[in-house]
Amino acid sequence: MDYLNAFWVGGVICVIGQILIDKTKITSARILVLFVVIGCILGGFDLYDKLISYAGAGAAVPLPGFGNLLANGVKEEIDSEGAIGILTGGLKAGAAGITAAVIFSLLNALIFDPKEK
Amino acid sequence: MQNNKSKYQKMVEKSSPNTNLFLNCLNAFWSGGLICVIGQFITNSLLNFGCDLEISRTLTSIILIFIGILLTGFGIYDEIGKIAGAGSVVPITGFANSVAAPALEFKKEGFIFGVGAKMFIIAGPVIVYSTLTSVLVGIIYYLSK
Amino acid sequence: MSKHCGRQSIRFENPIAIITSASTVGPKEGEGPLAEYFDTILPDSLCGEDSWEKAESKIVKDTFEAAIAKSKIPIENIDYVISGDLLNQNSGSTFAIRNFSIPFWGIFGACSTFGEGISLGAIMIDGGFANNILVGASSHFCASEKQFRFPLELGTQRTPTSTWTVTGQGSIILSNDIRENCPRITAITTGKVIDMGITDVNNMGAAMAPAAFDTIYNHFTDLAIGPEYYDLIITGDLGYVGHDLVLQMFGEKNIDLEKNYSDCGMLIFDKNSQGTNSGGSGCACSAVTFAGYLYKKLQQHQLNKILFVPTGALMSQISAQQGETIPGIAYAVAIENL
Known part of the structure; x- marks a missing residue:
């Protein structure tokens, strides 16, 4: 059952992205920004966690999940550290994803070359 | 002239073929869904190994990012993207691809101003505006506590 | 007698000979419908170099x-x-010819560069300022994507109106030495920069079509001829979308171009099997189609009078990011077997 929910919720989030790309000429690069920001806002209102508890990876894997992670991080950090958490919480929560992307991309660039199309 | 321009604009809209929205959405749906299912499978496997939920989710992201970047290196991710569209942009693998692709492309410009700087041409704005949003969320949360 | 006719055109007193042509294309173009006409088809787009940019210069030089x-x-x-x-x-261009020790004019007309170059070369020769001039234009798909669009490995979809930059270079030599069986440049019409307010960088055909229409229309007016004068009128890289728009614009003027109008971007790729959407584009699109296909058709007398109209979209990445519209330009060159 969790696979089915992950599939359709994840699919629907991607379809929303596709409609935005095709209908509004928003480029895919802007979609990335938009979705992370939306996820962060929904996370701020505690809405996105509800979606994750229903759809699991279907909501956590798409980019709003990353934004939600930042929002949650900020709130947890404020709870434990006070006002400084406003500045430290977000990126701390996103650190794993960002660091992984940077380090793997760097290694990747050492090994591979772009292929002609 | 302004008249001509809007008339021409209409002519262009009529003459330019549209994307097949239904087919694109269908492809985005199943491919995006499939990536999430793979994510769910990784999370479930980690949970079975005895990891707690939060660690499992973090590791799932890291593994998917690794896969996305590896497929970018092999020149496969853009081929997937041609069919999947948003289905391969919106999942975290799409973010990974957006970091890895420019890093690879600008390799010839060196590791500082090429790879190091260009890595963030797409991911940079994502990080900037998600950080900004998280700070705003934090301020509101702090004040409303 | 004045050589200048009408507002934009020049008729040459001594039509300039195009005494030779050479063309090189990348592997994708080499799988396209015009493959048999190209002199060299590269096995890969890197051409033995270590970057796309160096590869392009190597192609130009060779x-x-x-x-x-x-x-x-x-x-x-x-x-x-x-x-x-x-x-x-x-x-x-400049890196390619740095060891040539031939005086050099570097020009930019975006994808219309080849037409601009032929026009300037013909004027110099007819004016008696030169005897032999080498004219060329090049583009490289991977280098263009990197400069103008997104990294190659980024997973994005191409819209149906987008075009595919041709990898290659087309060269010709213009001369006042009239050799046997040489097509001759009889007239040119220089385009104006025309902007009809198109902003979609994935629809270059639509951005350039008004310029192509304007140049061809003024060519007819200035020289007092009609489309039936030519065996073929061929624009540079409007693709299917731009081609259709040019036909519609002439239709509004009650001029029928349907019979003898084509576009290099439509000829160079097979849109059904090559995934090139609206067609080919880039400086090389018109340059290799002329230097390969059209020049040979002229020499074989399968075509005797053509109006060759390379088209260019005069935008930069910066102008697009600043929300500017995309101006276009087109240069018409009349080439005939005399």
């Missing part, structure tokens, strides 16, 4: 050398090279 060799003109008798490309600061 094709220029091939054209010079074919013409049998000693290099010191080539008075000028006129060349341009899409890379920043025209480096595709």
Whole structure:
């Protein structure tokens, strides 16, 4: 059952992205920004966690999940550290994803070359 | 002239073929869904190994990012993207691809101003505006506590 | 008698000979419908170099050398090279010819560069300022994507109106030495920069079509001829979308172009099997189609009078990011077997 929910919720989030790309000429690069920001806002209102508890990876894997992670991080950090958490919480929560992307991309660039199309 | 321009604009809209929205959405749906299912499978496997939920989710992201970047290196991710569209942009693998692709492309410009700087041409704005949003969320949360 | 006719055109007193042509294309173009007409088809787009930009310069250099060799003109008798490309600061051309020691004119007309180069070369020769001029234009798909769009490995979809930049270089040598069986340049019409307010960078055909229409229309007016004068009227890289728009614009003027109007971007790729959407584009699109296909058709007398109209979209990445509209330009060159 969790696979089915992950599939359709994840699919629907991607379809929303596709409609935005095709209908509004928003480029895919802007979609990335938009979705992370939306996820962060929904996370701020505690809405996105509800979606994750229903759809699991279907909501956590798409980019709003990353934004939600930042929002949650900020709130947890404020709870434990006070006002400084406003500045430290977000990126701390996103650190794993960002660091992984940077380090793997760097290694990747050492090994591979772009292929002609 | 302004008249001509809007008339021409209409002519262009009529003459330019549209994307097949239904087919694109269908492809985005199943491919995006499939990536999430793979994510769910990784999370479930980690949970079975005895990891707690939060660690499992973090590791799932890291593994998917690794896969996305590896497929970018092999020149496969853009081929997937041609069919999947948003289905391969919106999942975290799409973010990974957006970091890895420019890093690879600008390799010839060196590791500082090429790879190091260009890595963030797409991911940079994502990080900037998600950080900004998280700070705003934090301020509101702090004040409303 | 004045050589200048009407507002934008020039009729040459002594039509300039195109004495040779040479063309090089990348592997994708080599799988396209015009493959048999190209002199060299590269096995890969890197051409033995380590970057796309260096590869483009290598292609330019090799094709220029091939054209010079074919013409049998000693290099010191080539008075000028006129060349341009899409890379920043025209480096595709300048790096290619840095060891040539031929006086050089670097030009930029975006994808219309080849037409601009032929026009300027013809004027210089007809004016008596040169005897032999080497003209070329080049583009490279991977280098253009990197400069103008997104990294190659980024997973994005191409819209149906987008075009595919041709990898290659087309060269010709213009001369006042009239050899046997040489097509001649009889007239040119210089385009105006025309902007009809198109902003979609994935619809270059639509951005350039008004310029193509304007140049061709004024060519007819200035020289007092109609489309039936030519066996073929062929624009540079409007693709299917732009081609259709040009036909519609002429239709509104009650001029029928349906019978003899085509576009290089439609000929160079097979849109059904090659995934090139609206067609080919880039400086090389018109340059290799002329230097390969059209020049040979003229020599074989399968075509005797053509109006060749390379088209260019005059935008930069910066102008697009600043929300500017995309102006277009087109240069018409009349080439005939006399």
